[in-house]
Amino acid sequence: MLIVAIAMPWAFYNYHTGRQSGFVVSMLSQMGMMTILALSYNMLLGQAGLFSLCHATFFGIGGYATIHFLTLAGDGSLPLPLELFPLLAGLSGLGLAIVFGYMATKQRATAFAMITLGIGELMTTAALMFHHFFGGEGGVNSNRMIGHSLFGFKYGASIQVYYLIVAWTVISALAMLYLTRTPLGRMANASRDNFERVQFVGYDPRMVRFLQFMLSGFFAGIGGGLYAITYEIVTFDALAAPLSANALLMAYIGGTSAFGGPILGAVLITLLQSGVSLMSNSWLVYVGALFISMVIFAPNGIMGLIAAHDPIVRGGQFGRLLVPYAKVLLPGLIMVLGFIGLVELASFLTIGAAQGKTLVLFGTRIDDHAPLPWLSAGLCLVGGGLWFGSEARSFRRVWQGLMGELQPKRSLA
Amino acid sequence: MEIVLVSLLNGLVYGMLLFMLASGLTLIFSMMGVLNFAHASIYMIGAYLAFTISQFAGFFPALIIAPILCGLLGAGIEIWGLRRAHVNGHIAELLFTFGLVFIIGRSVQMVWGMLPMAYRVPQLLDFPLFTFYGAHFPAYRGFMLLVSAGMLAATWVLLKKTRVGMIIQASLSHPQMASALGHNVPMVFTLVFAGGCALAGLAGVIGGNYQTTEPGMADAMGPIVFVVVVFGGLGSLMGCFIASILMGMIQTFAVVINASLLDVVKPLGITLTGDNLFTEFMTVPVARIGALLPFVLMILILLFRPRGLMGTRDT
Numbered sequence: 001m002l003i004v005a006i007a008m009p010w011a012f013y014n015y016h017t018g019r020q021s022g023f024v025v026s027m028l029s030q031m032g033m034m035t036i037l038a039l040s041y042n043m044l045l046g047q048a049g050l051f052s053l054c055h056a057t058f059f060g061i062g063g064y065a066t067i068h069f070l071t072l073a074g075d076g077s078l079p080l081p082l083e084l085f086p087l088l089a090g091l092s093g094l095g096l097a098i099v100f101g102y103m104a105t106k107q108r109a110t111a112f113a114m115i116t117l118g119i120g121e122l123m124t125t126a127a128l129m130f131h132h133f134f135g136g137e138g139g140v141n142s143n144r145m146i147g148h149s150l151f152g153f154k155y156g157a158s159i160q161v162y163y164l165i166v167a168w169t170v171i172s173a174l175a176m177l178y179l180t181r182t183p184l185g186r187m188a189n190a191s192r193d194n195f196e197r198v199q200f201v202g203y204d205p206r207m208v209r210f211l212q213f214m215l216s217g218f219f220a221g222i223g224g225g226l227y228a229i230t231y232e233i234v235t236f237d238a239l240a241a242p243l244s245a246n247a248l249l250m251a252y253i254g255g256t257s258a259f260g261g262p263i264l265g266a267v268l269i270t271l272l273q274s275g276v277s278l279m280s281n282s283w284l285v286y287v288g289a290l291f292i293s294m295v296i297f298a299p300n301g302i303m304g305l306i307a308a309h310d311p312i313v314r315g316g317q318f319g320r321l322l323v324p325y326a327k328v329l330l331p332g333l334i335m336v337l338g339f340i341g342l343v344e345l346a347s348f349l350t351i352g353a354a355q356g357k358t359l360v361l362f363g364t365r366i367d368d369h370a371p372l373p374w375l376s377a378g379l380c381l382v383g384g385g386l387w388f389g390s391e392a393r394s395f396r397r398v399w400q401g402l403m404g405e406l407q408p409k410r411s412l413a
Numbered sequence: 414m415e416i417v418l419v420s421l422l423n424g425l426v427y428g429m430l431l432f433m434l435a436s437g438l439t440l441i442f443s444m445m446g447v448l449n450f451a452h453a454s455i456y457m458i459g460a461y462l463a464f465t466i467s468q469f470a471g472f473f474p475a476l477i478i479a480p481i482l483c484g485l486l487g488a489g490i491e492i493w494g495l496r497r498a499h500v501n502g503h504i505a506e507l508l509f510t511f512g513l514v515f516i517i518g519r520s521v522q523m524v525w526g527m528l529p530m531a532y533r534v535p536q537l538l539d540f541p542l543f544t545f546y547g548a549h550f551p552a553y554r555g556f557m558l559l560v561s562a563g564m565l566a567a568t569w570v571l572l573k574k575t576r577v578g579m580i581i582q583a584s585l586s587h588p589q590m591a592s593a594l595g596h597n598v599p600m601v602f603t604l605v606f607a608g609g610c611a612l613a614g615l616a617g618v619i620g621g622n623y624q625t626t627e628p629g630m631a632d633a634m635g636p637i638v639f640v641v642v643v644f645g646g647l648g649s650l651m652g653c654f655i656a657s658i659l660m661g662m663i664q665t666f667a668v669v670i671n672a673s674l675l676d677v678v679k680p681l682g683i684t685l686t687g688d689n690l691f692t693e694f695m696t697v698p699v700a701r702i703g704a705l706l707p708f709v710l711m712i713l714i715l716l717f718r719p720r721g722l723m724g725t726r727d728t
Contacts, residue, residue, distance in 0.1 A: 051504055103712055106719055110448050113507060114643050115715055121636040122708035129702055241632075245515075252508065282523065288515030295509045296494065299501040346523045 025158050029230050031270045032165040033223050036172050037243075038250035038262035040219035043176060045248070046256030047185060048212045049192030051113045054100070054120030055247045058217040060127070060239020061096045062089035062224025064134060067234050070142040081150040086168050086225035093221015094214055101213035105206055108195065120241055127236040139235030142228075158230070165226050172219050177259055179215065188212045249287060253294060255301025264302055282347045289339070315406040324395045331387035338380025345373055420665045426554045428661025429561040430620050434634065435641040435653050436565065437612035443648035444585050444605045447495065447506045451513035453635035455610045458517065459483045459617025460626045461525055464532040472535035476560075480614040487610025491603045514631070522628045529627035557619050564615060568608075569650070581605060637664075640707045644714050646724025655722060660707050667703035 037059055044050040066089040072078040073085075080088070104115045127134040134140065145156050153160045179185045191198045191205045198205045228234050237243065246269065254265020269287075277283045298305050312318055438452045459479050466475035490513065498509040534553045541549035572578035583591040584601045592598040624630065637660065645656030714721060 045504075049504065051507055103716055106715065109503060110442075110446075110507065111643070111647070111715075111719070113448065114639050115711070117636060117639055118643070118708045118711045122705060122712070125705050125708070129697065129705065245511075248508075248511070282519060284515050284519045285523070288512050288519065291512040292494070292509060292516065295501070295505050295512060296497045299505055343523070346520075 025162050027270060027274050029158070029162050029165050029226075030274075031267050032162075032169040033226050033230070034246070034250060034266040034270050035169055035263050036223035036226070037220060037247050038254065038266040039173060039176050040216045040223065041247040042251040042256055042259075042262040043179070043188075043212060043216040043219070045251055046261070047180060047192065048188040048209060050105075050108065050209060050213070052104075052116045052213075052216075053113055053241070053244055053248075054104075054116040054123070055216075055220055056241070056243035057100070057120055057123045057239045058093040058097055058220035059224040059227070059243065059247075060123070060234070060236070062086075062093045062221030063228040063234040063238045064140060064224075065089055065092035065221075066225040066228035067140045067142045067232075068133070070144060070146060070228070073146040073148065074143055079148060081148045082144065082146060082153075082155055082229070083150045083164060083167075085229060086222045089225025089228065090218045090222040093224065094218040096221075097214045097217020101210050101217065105209040105213050108205075108209065120239075120244055124236060124240045127239060134236060137236070139233050141233035144229050144232055155229075161230050165230065168222060168226055172222055173263070176219060180259060184208065184211055184215075249291060253291065253301055255303025255305075255307075257300050258303035258307065261301050261303035268302075280344060280347075282343050285343050285347075286340070311406050312402055315402075317402055317406065320402060321398065324391075324398045328388065328391045328395050331384050331391050333384075334380050335384030335388050338377050338382070338384050341373070341377030342381060345377060416669050420669055421662070422550060422554070424662035424665035425658065426557055426623070426661075427665055428658035429558055430616060430623065431638065431641055431661055432654055432657035433561050433564065433616035433619075434613055434638045435645070435657050436568070436650060437609035437616075438638060438642050439645070439647065439650060439653045440568075440612075441606055441609040442642070444581065445602055446503075447499075447510070449606075449609070450507070450510040450635075451490075451517060452609070452613050453631040453638055454514050454517040454521075455483055455487065455613040456617040456620070456634060457521060457628075457631040458486065459614030460532065460621025460630060461521055461530065461617075462614070463618040463621055464530045464626055465525075467532070467535070472537070476615075476618055479618045480611040483614025483617070484607040484611030488603050488607040490610075491606040495606070496599070514635075518628065518631060525628075527628055529625045532622045532626040534622050553623070557623060560615070560619055564612070565654075568612070637707055640711045643711050644707075644721055646721025649721070649723040652721055652723030660710075663706055663710070664703055667699050667706055670699040 037055070040058075041052070041055045044052045044055070066085055069078060069080075069085060069088055073080060100119050104112055104119065107115060128136060144161070145154055149155065153163075155161055155164070180189075187198060187201075187203050187208045190201070191208050195205045198208065224234075224238065227238060250265035250269045251262040252265070253268065254263065255261025272287070273283065276286065280286075294301060300307070309318070309321075312321065434452065434456055438449060441447065441449050441452075462482055463472075463475040463479040466478050470478075494509055494513075495506060498505045534551070538551075538553045538556050540552050542552040542555045543550055572581060580591065580596050581601055581604070584596065584598045588598050591601075620634075621630075624633075641657045641660050642653060644660070645652035645654070
């Protein structure tokens with residue numbers, strides 16, 4: 001998994017290097033930062049079972065601190081090479097996580113979620129009030145070309161910053177992977193599954209939660225530092241609730257039970273955000289619908305779905321699933337298209353009209369006051385949905401049959 | 414003196430509005446153990462629905478129809494969504510209601526547009542109730558107080574004095590036994606969730622023209638309602654009442670106080686010069702940090718009394 005993650009940026013980079021595609025570099029940089037954010041969030045959600053709603057706070061504080069440190073370094077009072085600045089950012093995230101974690105980890109589950117919600121709102125409001133550190137609505141900015149570097153780079157070009165991001169992402173991901181193998185990581189898993197039992201084993205579940213929260217804040221701070229270095233400006237929406245929600249989406253959709261899940265989620269969500277939001281302004285509805293369907297039908301995320309195929313693939317029976325998959329895919333596609341159609345029609349009716357845009361499908365303008373587009377979209381949704389339901393039932397029968405067949409083989413192995 | 418009286422009354426009105434919202438949330442939580450993040454979104458839907466209905470039928474029919482629609486929406490969410498998410502665990506329920514926030518928020522924007530709606534106080538209630546020190550107290554606010562108090566009294570009577578209420582209480586503490594005795598416990602849960610959402614819808618109907626009806630309503634009210642619920646304690650209606658009145662008063666009074674921390678220590682002869690974070694922290698007037706205070710209070714109470722004022726459930 002990690003080898004793929006390291007190799008992929010090089011493949012993309014080589015393809016675009018001749019043209020120096022700025023869009024791809026900035027999107028890949030964003031993916032790197034979001035990967036760190038999502039992985040550090042999964043330390044709480046997937047590994048410790050803590051649903052935190054203030055994760056972006058540590059990301060943002062890392063960013064703000066880095067900007068201030070960069071300004072200090074630019075003045076000459078902080079002779080530190082640029083490569084080590086994310087570490088400083090991580091330490092600021094750690095400091096804040098110690099303060100907030102002390103309060104938040106006294107509780108768990110629902111109360112913990114509410115405390116973190118309050119903390120997140122508190123920091124967002126404070127960021128708008130205290131102008132000296134946070135710079136108010138305009139944020140704070142600085143210059144990353146401070147002249148100190150371990151390797152002699154100037155970090156003026158975004159490609160060099162991208163290399164820095166890749167390096168730090170790999171280091172953080174490896175560190176977090178290592179943490180899952182340590183006793184702390186294992187006890188965090190244990191307190192997620194059965195917190196009473198953890199007390200009998202001899203560890204204080206509160207300390208386990210606290211340590212996990214602190215370390216997760218440290219890594220989030222590193223991500224924030226990279227954010228500050230890349231964009232050179234940090235505003236209050238680096239610690240606001242939408243970014244925390246983004247972290248949650250990435251970790252959950254990718255899959256909270258596998259380590260690589262949040263990486264996949266971060267890549268996917270960043271791609272979707274850049275791509276879909278160019279085409280449609282109802283991106284939030286799609287993400288929300290995807291999220292809710294995953295909560296109900298696939299709580300282990302995409303990685304969970306892939307992992308569920310594991311026994312079938314090992315048993316060599318994957319070929320028998322191909323036809324049922326094809327039979328499910330077509331009605332599924334129709335249903336999704338119908339849903340997208342309805343959402344787009346509705347959004348263009350009100351929001352698009354206010355913005356002066358009209359719906360254009362394959363080059364033809366669609367009038368959203370006529371009943372025909374609504375009827376056809378609705379028909380697709382309902383008809384596709386019913387057809388999908390029946391195909392899904394037969395798919396489930398095939399799946400359960402396969403699993404039942406493979407069970408005795410697995411227990412022998 | 415007049416400032417105190419005006420702020421007192423306004424704080425009371427705002428506090429009762431908060432109580433309507435928070436009471437629905439506490440009821441749902443204490444009955445079903447699921448924290449409904451989408452509660453403030455249902456409040457927003459209540460306000461928007463009331464606006465649309467009042468365009469056609471007037472305010473008073475909207476007062477009755479909009480909460481019923483919100484209740485039906487809540488029942489739908491519970492039957493088709495929450496029950497299925499429940500199978501996957503506690504966190505899954507929280508995540509489900511969290512995802513609902515996005516969908517409801519964006520759907521409201523799609524259906525009604527992104528601009529605030531001109532949801533006005535009805536003509537019948539748009540007169541000053543009484544005047545004191547030269548300031549008017551609008552009759553609409555008195556109406557708000559009346560509706561909130563009446564609705565809450567009705568809820569209390571329903572829960573404590575009727576047979577339905579007894580079945581609900583029994584399903585709360587001993588769902589298997591109540592079910593074995595022949596009561597339809599899943600239906601009870603749907604009823605409670607729908608009731609909580611109807612309360613939020615009613616709060617939206619009244620609150621929508623007290624505050625502006627706009628797509629950002631849910632994000633503005635949501636965190637405060639959660640603070641109130643945490644402060645009052647999970648599972649206690651009385652604690653919720655005290656907490657919401659307290660929060661309402663604090664936020665209303667904070668806006669009129671112009672003192673800062675520096676003014677407190679000034680009599681000791683301390684002055685601060687310099688332009689840094691510490692000075693800013695000491696000189697910021699209370700009026701500007703009014704929005705922060707509920708969260709600070711929540712953190713304080715979680716440090717010293719994690720169950721809230723009168724909480725009965727642990728988490």
